[in-house]
Amino acid sequence: MHIIITDARGARTRALHLSGARLGLLCLGLALGLLLASAALYHWVFQKGAREGWPGVGALVRLASRDELEQRDRFLRDNLDAMARRLGDLQARLLQIEALGERVSGLAGMDPAELRARPGQGGALVDGPPLSLEALQATLAALERNAGRDADLMAVAESRLFDQKMKSLMVPTRTPLDGGVPGSPFGWRIDPFTGRMALHTGVDFQAEPGTPILAAAGGVVVALGWHPEYGNRVEVDHGNGLVTRYAHALRLAVHLGDLVRRGQQLATVGSTGRSTGPHLHFELLVQGVPQDPQKFLEAGRTPPPAPLALAAQRSRGQR
Structure with missing residues (x-):
């Protein structure tokens, strides 16, 4: 493509030669410039309209913000529900560990009631309000404390069982002859x-x-x-x-x-x-x-x- 530029009196002329690649780059640059200008203008108009209370603009901003907040809340609720299910599984496994610890504590000479410090829970299922992040964090903290305490008790039981095992190996109860x-x-x-x-x-x-x-x-x-x-x-x-x-x-x-x-x-x-x-x-x-x-x-x-x-x-x- 050839573009010839002349002044008003035709005294000077300038010729520009644009190839297909240069023309494409020029069009792309113009499109990007228009896109950025439009985005900046849109952002400025909506911000200024929201601050100054322009008719219609404030309603649109509030509607967009409400949709965004609803999507965020829905995402959080879905994740909280998944975490709550995982928390329920962990609590069930902890109860199994407590039952095992109760049997092990009896063998180790410990009081099994030490592992039954928490009361049993149960009853019919009645759905309540959605689980909040604070309630989930509190439940996780309590679960962590209980797991740490049970781990300490199991460590004590293991130590006592090991001590009993060593003592049993030092007591002469084996026949000194095979087949005598x-x-x-x-x-x-x-x-x-x-x-x-x-x-x-x-x-x-x-x-x-x-x-x-x-x-x-x-x-x-x-x-x-x-x-x-x-x-x-x-x-x-x-x-x-x-x-x-x-x-x-x-x-x-x-x-x-x-x-x-x-x-x-x-x-x-x-x-x-x-x-x-x-x-x-x-x-x-x-x-x-x-x-x-x-x-x-x-x-x-x-x-x-x-x-x-x-x-x-x-x-x-x-x-």
Whole structure:
């Protein structure tokens, strides 16, 4: 496209050559300029009309503002309803955790009423006014406080259960021989060497020579080696004044001061010391006084009560 520009007297002329691309850019620039000018004028007119109360303009502004506010309120209500449903799910899960915590607290020796501090809720559904943001925030804050308290109680229960588990592993309730045949029990008997009545301070287990002798519970080896009456023996301290003794062994498999775990091999069955044949002489001492080991071994063979039954029993006992 060629555009020729001349002055009034035709003394000077100027020719402009516009290609298709330049013409398109020029048209686009003009359109954008008009659009921005129109937007600025629209904004100025509506602002000035709203401030000065021009007839018709103020009504249009209020109508547009009301539509915008209604859309915003509808969006907030939809989101609040979704959050309320999520909050209900969280509350239901928290109730399940509380029920589990009540059973666990009974096993840990805690008062199950500590987890029932909040009263139960229920009833028929009657819809009320829409949930506000403040009410939702208050409910979430209460839920956070309750969850934190329950987490602390569960941590205490876990600690107590772990302590009970460790104590149970330190109590000699495991049979020291796998497959051993019980022999002489604890108590008074006729001594096989003297023929007179004598106190048998342990229980005997008949077994083939070389049969592994196992620790009845975890502990520390405090005595080891030869004894004139017990022969090769191992003594394990389990804490709280509990000591087990394994006598007449053929070979020893631990060293003095070793930390042994429940069921670990200590020695092998033999007939050393004051013995008439291969067997294990197993003793249990409390504060240095011999006790009947069979009572502890029977306690280890008795299955513990079911968690639900134990929790219910504790609950009944606290009423």
